[in-house]
Each structure stands twice: as structure tokens, then as C-alpha cells.
Amino acid sequence: MTTESAAAAARATVYGYPRQGQNRELKKAIEGYWKGRVTADALKETARDLRRTNWQQLAEAGIHEVPTGDFSYYDHVLDTTVMVGAIPARHRAAVEADALDGFFAMARGNQDVAPLEMTKWFDTNYHYLVPELGPDTVFTADSTKQVAELREAIALGLTARPVLVGPVTYLLLAKPAPGVAADFDPLTLLDRLLPVYAEVLSDLRAAGAEWVQLDEPALVQDRTPAELNAAGRAYRDLGALTDRSKLLVASYFDRLGEALPILAKAPVEGLALDFTEAAAANLDALAAVGGLPGKRLVAGVVNGRNIWINDLEKSLATLGTLLGLADRVDVAASCSLLHVPLDASAERDIEPQILRWLAFAKQKTAELVTLAKGLAGGTGIITAELAANRADLASRAASPITHDEAVRARAAAVTDTDGRRSKPYTARAEAQRAHLGLPLLPTTTIGSFPQTTELRTARADLRNGRIDTAGYEERIKTEIQEVISFQEKTGIDVLVHGEPERNDMVQYFAEQLTGYLATQHGWVQSYGTRYVRPPVLAGDISRPEPMTVRWTSYAQSLTSKPVKGMLTGPVTMLAWSFVRDDQPLGDTARQVALALRDEVNDLEAAGTSVIQVDEPALRETLPLRAADHPAYLDWATESFRLSTSGVRDETQIHTHMCYAEFGDIVQAIDDLDADVISLEAARSHMQVARELAAHGYPREAGPGVYDIHSPRVPSTEEAAALLRTGLEAIPAERLWVNPDCGLKTRGWTETRASLENLVTAARTVRSELPES
Secondary structure, three states, rough: HHOOOOOOOEEOOOOOOOOOOOOOOOHHHHHHOOOOOOOOHHHHHHHHHHHHHHHHHHHHHOEEEEEEEEOOOOOHHHHHHOOOOOOHHHHHHHHHHHHHHHHHHHHHHOOOOOOEEEOOOOOOOEEEOOEEEEEOOEEEEEEEEHHHHHHHHHHHOOOEEEEEEHHHHHHHOOEOOOOOOOOOHHHHHHHHHEEEEEEOHHHHHHHOEEEEEEEOOOHHHHOOHHHHHHHHHHHHHHHHHOOEEEEEEEEEOOOOOHHHHHHHHHHOOOEEOOOOOOHHHHHHHHHHHHOOOEEEEEEEEEEEOOOOOOOOOHHHHHHHHHHHHHHEEEEEOOHHHHHOOHHHHHOOOOOOHOHHHHHHHHHHHHHHHHHHHHHHHHHHHHHHHHHHHHHHHHHHOOHHHHOOOHHHHHHHHOOHHOOOOOOOOHHHHHHHHHHOOOOOOOEEEHHHEOOOHHHHHHHHHHHHOOHHHHHHHHHHHHHHHHHHHHHHHHHEEOOEOOOOOOOOOOOOHHHOEEEOOOOOOEEEEEOOOOEEEEOOOEEEEEOOOOHHHHHHHHHHOOOHHHHHHEEEEEHHHHHHOOOOOOOOHHHHHHHHHHHHHHHHHHHHOOOOOOOEOOOOOOOOOOOOOOOHHHHHHHHHHHHHHHHOOOOOOEEEEEEOOOOOOOOHHHHHHHOOOOOOOEEEOOOOOOOOHHHHHHHHHOOOOOOEEEEEEEEOOOOOOHHHHHHHHHHHHOHHHHHOOOOOOOOOOOOOOHHHHHHHHHHHHHHHHHHHOOOO
């Protein structure tokens, strides 16, 4: 095909779309089902309606080929586990008794069985359920969901492309099942898994799929020769099938690197590549391998992970270069639009000019269609769109929101000394033990306590004018009193105020910092039915006044025990926001760090002796390629230290991380120089404690003994067993006892029981320690 005919064939598509609905209808239906207020049939009907609405909106906007199979009640990797029949043994009875309830048991657990482990989807804030595999795993095909959703779309008269997690990525994301040797490599199961994928592909072809997309984002990471050979073998075998649809192998989040020539030569009909800034190297690499003659290229030129408008002229230039490298070039976002909110036009509180800088899923869809039109018919047919885009880009670049010279001057004046505590940990630890007087195995929680319906109602009433500020603050005071009283009665050693005034651990601070914008409807799925509204980091950052001192001081006035001040760290403030794309991330992190430094110092001045600066996103934001790690970790760890290093020796600095793989950043955790770190460990059976020990981590640590993402109440013995395992890696004088994460999403009944069991477990194990 000539360049001209390739351009004329250009069409717009997407890899996936937000699942929740305009008003989070899916979340409400699922949670209603869990509580017994919504029937299974009603839940399924809500899901069908949402799928239908999404597909029709995409088609009406001009998307030629809509995705199917990306919709999930909880997680698309868990859907894949069901599709290939890799149900863990402990969940089989539940799945056989009721498929839907069994699905949720795998996702959330219940009082009888623990759920699958959950961790971050590459370097995003989306969480997936980790497959558990072993040498005895038997795969069986179940394409029911994938075929049904394809048929739904076809019945609406739409061209549809099923989207599946690819077999190589699925195995690379998996872990050895409980009881399986830790060195078991799930990728050894590839030859056993490929026939199952072949059966699914056959079923989808029979159901009417012209194309099927197989997502292989794991191939953008550093891969061994054996892993790359496995990828080549997988697509050689799948490509050789005769009873299948055309195959589109998709990668995203970074450059494909060593896997690109392998996939380019594979007997598949198309590749989907990311060409946004993080993966710009894909363009030269594709040219270097001779392009994709005779194949379809789906070009991800619109950032699917951020919310800023696309530079249409820049994207058209990239697309024009790509025209000579493939038989057909289609236009797409860089990844699924799952990672952005649904519709910017729903925002009413953002200034109209600023709103024109933002593109959520619907707006990105329109950008894709515009680019496809310009590519196919020439820029002359999109003159008005290009002019408006240029004006909006210029407006943002010139806005005073994006430049505060005082903030920039302060950041430029930072020295290395500003990011270092005055004394090493050993000296600080001695001062802190004398000051705090804590027992061995001290107990604490991560920060938040249940956000009850009453609290959410009070916040909504304040926002809507049904109560005044004084009435709202009395409600907050009452909640803090109850939380402090409960912790004292339970016997927790280091207390928290429970964060009743906070809507979200990032949004709460963003609303009090200059340079941030807050949305009202910008919901994005984090996991399951947990949705967050990432704020928009639009300009230079400063802190006009204290943000947390008042409520922390009030809580401290109610008890003689130490109450932790609770802050969100600079890396997480970036990772869980939509960051500006017009300056290096490290520059923005330094600005946020200086604002938090002011808050830390004010908390200390107000009498707070323990201050926790959470960085759960430190590992999440780690670049996918090892070559990019040092530069990132340099500014990430510096920004944390800059936030926390201005305090006295006896002030104890905590940090917290959860739901990520920490083994490859233990040195960075060490470099934070926090006095205490708490980490998720319950689902991974204290793996992180062993990783800290292997590194020789010299500070205090609290690997979690209570999995808060499940409604299960862990027994005292269960928590004690985990604690004893932790003691095998971390000495008692440096081991803390705490949950995995905050308790915001849990109910009070399970929280009370779980924390009472946690404290009892700590006392039990403490009594078993030899007397010093």
C-alpha cells in the first residue's frame, strides 16, 4: 500500500474505556450487590447498560472499531484468570457454587478464604489481582465473557475488537501459588497456556471478531533473552493458527525495545505502539527494523494517562512519518483510557479557559477522530480544529497559573544540606526511644479510620450549604474523640486522629496548595470499586497556610499518648495527580517537597513528636526500564528528605508504602532516611520483611499483619503468626505492628475486631520474647 493509500485508510480506535459510568453507576451497583440490596440480575443489567452506552458514545464520536472485553466488575487480569481457568484451589468451591460470588471472593476474599494478592499495574495507580500459578496448574478455556460482550457490540451494529491480556504478559505478572517454590517461573507454563488462548481465539472468530487485540505491556520492560524468546515463540505459534481472527499485538507505557524486532517479524497482522513522550524511541526503532510492511500499525499518539490536550500538529507530524512504515496506520491513545476520567465537560467549577486545556476520555476520543481525519484527508479539512488547538496551547503556556517566580527561586536555592537530617539514624533512634517511651513491638495504624456514611453526609451537607462550618467542625471533633477513645481502650501505642476531615489523601492537600485544580467528577478507578479523583497539578506549588496542624493538635489534646501527624509525600502527590507536562517531574517534586517541609516543621512546633509522610507511590512511579531508574530515584528520594529533614533528632519520621513490589527499590527506601517505614505484607506473607533483611535495612519497619483491602477479620493467631514471621527477618527492637494500609474503606465493626486482634497478637508475641 502506498503512503497515500495508507493515509486514506487511517481510522481512530481506542484500547479501552472508563468502566464506571458518568455517575459511578457500576461502583454503586456492585457495592449494593455486596450488601444484598442489588440482585445479581440487576447488577448484570447495569453492566450491560454501561457497556452499551460506552460503545455507542465511541461510535457516535467517530471511533471505527470499539473495544470489547475490557469491561470488568473488578479487574481485567482477574477476568483473564477466569478465562484461562487458573482458579486457585481455595476459591474453586466458591466459583463452582456461584461464578459471580466466586469472582468476588478471589478479588476481596471472605471470612473463609483469603483473596488474591493485589499490586500495581506497571507504573500506574491501577491495581490488578496477581495470578497464582504452579507446576500443577491446569489451564482450561472459558471464553464466555469475551464472546458475550463481543456479541453485544455486534448486535448494536458496531465493528468490535476484543481486547485480551496477552499470554506472555499474563504469565510475567503471575507469582508462584502458596506452597509452590519461590523460584518457580510461571513463564514455564507458556506451552500449556497457548492452546487455551488458541481455543479462545477460535471462539471469538466464530462469534464474528475480525480482529483480536492481545495486550503485551510487560514487553516494554527489561526482559531476559529467555523471556524474549518466549514472546517470539508465543506469537509464532498463535500466528500459525488457521482458525483465528487477525491479531493486533499491543504494547504501551514505554518503548518496546528488544521485543520490537521480534514482534515485527512475528506472523501477526498488526502492532499497536506507544509514540508519546515516554515511548518516543519507538519511532526510530520501528524505522530501524524496516517498519511493518504488509501490516497494520495502531499509533498511540494521544497520551492515555494524562489529561492535557494533545498538540495536534505535533501528533500529525509523527503520524505522517509513520505512514511510510506500515501498510495501514490507525490513530489511538497511548493506552487504555481507563486511566483518565470520563468527561471534562461535566466540570462546572473550573474556569472555562482552563477547562479548554483539559482532555478526559471523551475529549481524547474527539482528538483521535480529528487526527484520523487530518491524516486521511489532509490538514485542510481540520483547519478550525488546529487553530483552536494552537490557541489553547498558547493560552496555557502564557498563563500566570503556571509560573510563580517566588516558588521557583526558593526551589533553585535548595542545597544538599537541606535534604539531610542533622544526625544519623542510630543517634536519632536513641533520642526517640527516650522521648517516646514505646514498648517493644509498638502498635499503630497507618492513618485513616472508616469514612462513615455520616461523615460523607456531613461533608456533602457543608458543600451544599445545609450546615455551616461550625456545625461541620463539631461533627469532625466528635469523630476524632471517638477514634482517640477507641485506640486508647484498645491499647494502641501510637495513635492517629483518623482523618475524618479528609476526602482523599492527595486531594485534601491539593485543595490547600496553590497551583492545583480540583475536579468534581474526575473519577478514575484505582481498584475494584475504589475510585479516586486525582487533582490536576497545573502550576507552581506553594502552601499558603498550615493544612493539618489544627486537627492533629486537637487530637493530641485528648490523650497523653503520641498522635502521629499524617501527610502525603511529594512523589505520591505527583503520582496520584495529573501532573503538568511542561517541566521535569523532579522540578515539580521539589516544589511540593518545600511546601510539605513547611507543614512538617509547623507540626513539630505544635508539639507533634511522630510525623508520617506517606510515599505509597514511590515504587509505582519507578520507570519501567532500569536505565531510567537512577535519575528518577535521585529526585524522588531527595524530595522526601527535603520534606522531612528539618526536624529535631527526637522527632520520629515515619513513611508508608503499599501494594507494590519493593525488592528492587530497597536501596531507595534506605535512602529516604525515614526512622520507621510501614509496608504492605499480609497478602504477600511477609515477603517485604525478608527483602529488607536481605538488604540489611538498618531502621525500624512495620510490615503489615492485617490486610485491609479484604472484609475479612484476621484472627489473633493469624496476625501473631505473621508477626513471628516478621521477627525472623527484623529484630524486635526495630519491628512495629500495624495494618497494611489505612482503614478508610473498611466498616467500623470489622475495624474494631481486627485492631483488637492485632493488639492482642502484639502482646502475645511480645510476651514470648526473651527478657533483655
